[in-house]
Amino acid sequence: xxxxxLTAAPRRRISPALRRLVRHRLAMFGxxxxxxxxxxxxxxxxxxxxxxxxxxxxxxxxxxxxxxHLLGSDPLGRDQFxxxxxxGRISLLVGFFAMALxxxxxxxxxxxxxxxxxxxxxxxxxxxxxxLCFPAVFLLLTLAAMVSPGVLTITLIVALTSWxxxxxxxxxxxxxxxxxDYVVAAKAIGVxxxxxxxRELLPNVMAPIVVAATLNVARAILLxxxxxxxxxxxxxxTPSWGNMLNNAQQYLDTAPWLAILPGAAITxxxxxxxxxxxxxxxxxxxxxxxRP
Amino acid sequence: xxALLTVTDLCVTFRDEGGEVPAVEGVSFALNPGETLAIVxxxxxxxxxxxxxxxxxxxxxPGVNVSGRAMLGDVDLMTxxxxxxxxxxxxxxxxxxxxxxxxxxxxxxxxxxxxxxxxVHERITRRAAMKHATALLAQVGIPEPAVxxxxxxxxxxxxxxxxxxxxxxxxxxxxxxIADEPTTxxxxxxxxxxxxxIRTLQRDTGMSVLFITHNLGVVAEIADHVLVMYSGQVxxxxxxxxxxxxxxxxxxxxxxxxxxxxxHVRHRGQARLIxxxxxxxxxxxxxxxxxxxxxxxxxxxDPCKRARPNLEPATAEHAVRCARWREIAV
Numbered sequence: 001x002x003x004x005x006l007t008a009a010p011r012r013r014i015s016p017a018l019r020r021l022v023r024h025r026l027a028m029f030g031x032x033x034x035x036x037x038x039x040x041x042x043x044x045x046x047x048x049x050x051x052x053x054x055x056x057x058x059x060x061x062x063x064x065x066x067x068x069h070l071l072g073s074d075p076l077g078r079d080q081f082x083x084x085x086x087x088g089r090i091s092l093l094v095g096f097f098a099m100a101l102x103x104x105x106x107x108x109x110x111x112x113x114x115x116x117x118x119x120x121x122x123x124x125x126x127x128x129x130x131x132l133c134f135p136a137v138f139l140l141l142t143l144a145a146m147v148s149p150g151v152l153t154i155t156l157i158v159a160l161t162s163w164x165x166x167x168x169x170x171x172x173x174x175x176x177x178x179x180x181d182y183v184v185a186a187k188a189i190g191v192x193x194x195x196x197x198x199r200e201l202l203p204n205v206m207a208p209i210v211v212a213a214t215l216n217v218a219r220a221i222l223l224x225x226x227x228x229x230x231x232x233x234x235x236x237x238t239p240s241w242g243n244m245l246n247n248a249q250q251y252l253d254t255a256p257w258l259a260i261l262p263g264a265a266i267t268x269x270x271x272x273x274x275x276x277x278x279x280x281x282x283x284x285x286x287x288x289x290x291r292p
Numbered sequence: 293x294x295a296l297l298t299v300t301d302l303c304v305t306f307r308d309e310g311g312e313v314p315a316v317e318g319v320s321f322a323l324n325p326g327e328t329l330a331i332v333x334x335x336x337x338x339x340x341x342x343x344x345x346x347x348x349x350x351x352x353x354p355g356v357n358v359s360g361r362a363m364l365g366d367v368d369l370m371t372x373x374x375x376x377x378x379x380x381x382x383x384x385x386x387x388x389x390x391x392x393x394x395x396x397x398x399x400x401x402x403x404x405x406x407x408x409x410x411x412v413h414e415r416i417t418r419r420a421a422m423k424h425a426t427a428l429l430a431q432v433g434i435p436e437p438a439v440x441x442x443x444x445x446x447x448x449x450x451x452x453x454x455x456x457x458x459x460x461x462x463x464x465x466x467x468x469x470i471a472d473e474p475t476t477x478x479x480x481x482x483x484x485x486x487x488x489x490i491r492t493l494q495r496d497t498g499m500s501v502l503f504i505t506h507n508l509g510v511v512a513e514i515a516d517h518v519l520v521m522y523s524g525q526v527x528x529x530x531x532x533x534x535x536x537x538x539x540x541x542x543x544x545x546x547x548x549x550x551x552x553x554x555x556h557v558r559h560r561g562q563a564r565l566i567x568x569x570x571x572x573x574x575x576x577x578x579x580x581x582x583x584x585x586x587x588x589x590x591x592x593x594d595p596c597k598r599a600r601p602n603l604e605p606a607t608a609e610h611a612v613r614c615a616r617w618r619e620i621a622v
Contacts, residue, residue, distance in 0.1 A: 118354065181394040184349055188389075189409035189460060190382030199408075203399040 020283035027279020033272035037265075041088035050079035052086050053237055061255050072257050074247065084261055087239035091221050092269065094155050094240075098220035101159035103213045106166025111197045113167070114174025125171060128164045136161040137226055144232035154233050158220045166212045173205040207284035211277055218273035225266050241266045295322035296500050297346075297468050300361045302370075304338075304345050307355035313575050315341045317524040318360070321517075323468065328494065328501040330515035330532070332508060332547065336572050338524040339504045340390070343472045346502075347387050348377050364468065383413045386466035390473040392453035396445035402456045403429070403441025409463040428459040432489055451482035455489070462493060469494075470502045475510060487513050508551050512536060520544045523572050523583040526603060530610040540612040540621060542588045543568070582615065590620045 021027055048070075050056070056068075056077035064072040064080070071081040113124035143157045177183065178201065186200045221241075227233035228242025236243055241262040248258035304316040316338040323329050331339045344350045345358050348369060362369040364384060369377065389395040396405060406428055407421035416424070422441070429437035432455040445453055454474060461469060471490065475483040491514060494501055503514055511518055511532060518535045520528040520543065528541040539545045549566035570587040573579060579586065585596045595601075595615040603613045614620075 181389055181391050182397040185387075185389050185395040185457070185460070186397065186405075186408070187349060188347055188381055188387045189463070190378045190380070190412050191408060192378065192412075195408075195412070199400075200397055204397070 017283045021279055024279035024282060026275045027283070030272040030275025030279065033268055034276065037088060037269055037272065038092065041085050041092060044085040045082055045089075048079065048082040048085070050082055052078065052082050052239060054078065061251070063255070064257050064261075071261060072255075074258055075251065075255075080258070080261060083239040083244065084241075084265055087241045087244055087262065088265060088269075090151060090234055090238065090240045091224055091242070091266070094151060094158065094224045094234075095217045095221035095269070095273075097155045098158035098162065098224070099213055099217040101155065102163035102216055102220070103166050103209065105159065105163040106212075107170055107202070107209060109163070110167040110170025111174055111202065114171040115178055115193070115197050115201065117175065117178075121171070121175075125168075128167050128171075131161075132164045134161075136223065140223060140227050141230065141232055144227050149227075149233055149235055151234065151238075154224055154227065157227075158223045161223065162216055162219055166209060166216070169208050169212055170205055173208065174201050177201055177204055211281040211284065214273055214277035214280055218270045218277065221266065221269050221273070294324075296325045296365065297323040297502070298361075298363045299346070300363075302342065302345060302360035302362065303358070304341050304350065305357045307357070310576055312357075314578070315524055315575060316345065319519075319521070319526055321519055321526070321529065323500045323502060325467075325500055326494070326498045327516045328503055328514055329517045329519065330503045330505060330511045331519045331521055332505060332511055333521035334506055334547075334572060336523075336575075337521040339506075339521055340472050342521075343387065343470045343502065343504055346470060347381060347385065348372075348374075349387075379413070382409045382461075382466070383464045384466055385468050385470070386461035386464070387470040387472065388454075388457050388461045388474045390476055392450050392457055392477060395457055396453055398445055401442050401444055402448065402453075406441075406456065406460050406463055409460060413464045425459070425463070428463060429456070431493070432456075432459045432462075433485070434459075450478055451485065454478060454482075454486055458486070458489065458493075462497070465497055466499060468500045468502065470504070472504045473506070474503075476505070476507075483510070490514065508536075508547055520547070523578060524575060525583065525613065526611075527584065527613045528611065529603070534607075534610055538610075538621075540606055540610065540617045541584075541614045542590050542620065543584050546587075582613075584614075590616055592616065 056073060056079070058077065059068060059073050060075055060077045062068075062073040062077070064070065066072070071084065073080055074083070109124055109128065113121040139161050140157055143160070144154070147153045147157070183196060183200050186196060224233055224240065225242035225245070228240045229245045231243070231246055233242055234240035236247070244262040245259055248255070248262070251258055299322070300320050302316055302319045303314070306313045306315055319338070319342055321329060331342065333339050341350065346362055346369060350356045350358060358370065360370060364380070367380075369380070369385070372380070396402065403422055403425045406425035407418065410416055410421040410424055411418065426437045426441045429441055434440050434452060434455055440448070440452070445456070448456065454477075458474070474490070475486050478486060487510060490501065493499075503510075505511060515532045518530060518532050519526050520535070520541065522543050528535065528539065528544045535544065536548070539548060546566070546568040550568060568587055573583055573586065581597045581599060582588070582601055585591045588596065601613050601615040603611050606612050606617065
């Protein structure tokens with residue numbers, strides 16, 4: 001083997017998965033939706049000539065594409081487009097940070113439980129089981145009723161109800177990988193437990209974690225919408241997709257666009273993340289390599 | 293010469309549903325500086341468990357019980373706190389594993405895996421450790437070490453991976469190297485290269501090697517002393533040349549008879565291997581008498597089925613566990 005093939009070689013480990021992901025139409029479609037959504041929410045608001053709270057009483061209940069407000073206006077004449085985009089910022093941020101927090105928590109709990117096992121691992125996993133027993137939405141509502149709602153608290157609460165699955169996935173994998181030769185071999189050169197967990201085991205369970213994390217974003221966005229829709233989440237006048245739906249429900253027959261637009265935004269974001277998650281799951285599955 | 297590693301009465305038992313299963317029963321030996329001691333025996337004779345017990349790598353699973361003493365210099369490996377043991381692993385006592393295919397972490401470049409040991413045990417920058425890792429790869433005979441250091445394990449062949457494992461084990465210049473069947477998974481030409489490499493490195497660094505194998509050909513190549521193990525016990529211990537010339541225990545003779553030799557083919561026109569009939573007894577139901585008796589061609593109900601024979605000295609350097617060794621000696 002010549003030097004040139006070898007220097008190029010180290011990349012090859014990542015690229016088959018990446019290639020499979022790029023070939024996955026649904027995943028790419030999901031990614032496209034998400035990129036557009038994120039770009040729109042990040043840049044869009046500065047291009048719209050209205051503030052999110054600017055009341056325009058001459059144009060109340062304006063339908064989309066029928067007046068100065070591109071996507072219509074709400075009962076107070078506030079511009080629907082900018083509110084959608086700013087709500088998107090909130091929802092996506094809550095979704096992302098709740099995912100990050102729940103994934104990190106789940107990974108640490110799963111690693112510790114799987115690596116140490118014994119009564120310690122069993123106790124941690126029974127805690128996970130107990131947390132899984134609560135119906136997430138009711139737990140969410142109970143918690144939200146007790147603390148003052150805000151972006152930070154909602155993120156924390158959503159994270160608190162969605163770390164368990166990651167923990168279970170990681171625990172199961174770590175328990176099976178812990179006895180692998182390379183882990184014992186690493187131990188034989190004298191590395192610490194933390195090193196074994198974070199450097200030897202964690203990289204080998206990254207694939208399912210990435211998949212679970214992606215799907216967790218979708219779930220977090222959905223959960224935030226539930227809670228906000230029910231009035232316990234992000235509080236008006238700060239817009240979120242969920243509380244926009246809440247405002248819209250009494251005008252459902254006269255101004256349906258008020259509900260349809262945030263509903264569509266939630267659907268787009270959640271579908272985008274789910275498509276991407278499914279694609280990642282397929283792409284990162286090494287058994288896919290065997291198939292044509 | 294005082295021994296570097298002295299193991300006294302090492303016992304390992306595993307607990308399962310049926311009760312205590314003895315895997316290693318009272319193994320004792322001494323390993324001198326710069327010397328190679330081979331532990332020979334067929335599968336499930338307790339060789340690897342002995343090695344793992346010395347490295348204290350058995351302890352994680354519940355139900356494992358290790359007793360005995362293992363003095364490395366003046367520290368007892370068996371009673372050392374886990375943190376101190378971690379300091380010793382890799383630095384004073386290193387191990388090469390049997391399976392080069394599975395003993396390297398698939399997600400790390402091999403250079404990093406070699407550098408890891410140095411980073412753990414020595415005050416050294418990552419850059420210096422990487423440089424050292426590249427030098428080690430060159431030392432174990434890997435061409436273009438700087439390029440190969442950046443490769444992932446799956447990009448290397450079995451022989452190369454075993455060399456990487458050896459480089460990993462040697463990174464901190466251990467005083468004792470435990471090699472658990474390091475050549476079993478490799479083909480014969482590569483085997484010879486690896487043995488040669490271990491011998492050369494031993495000459496250069498003066499380390500002691502505990503070599504675990506089931507291959508007597510390898511033993512003849514590399515070992516100064518041999519320990520023959522059968523069903524968890526040492527059944528014969530002698531200097532290599534002595535054992536090969538005058539094996540006393542029927543089991544050792546059986547092992548030698550089952551080594552394929554090209555001369556057999558040349559002299560008799562066909563290769564005939566003399567197999568030892570039967571299989572090693574299940575450790576759960578080891579016979580109370582000599583454990584080899586059921587398979588032994590020299591077995592007489594008295595004394596062989598009366599009691600477990602002791603390991604007794606035949607000469608000053610040669611010990612054997614057989615009740616009839618005097619009668620059957622040739």
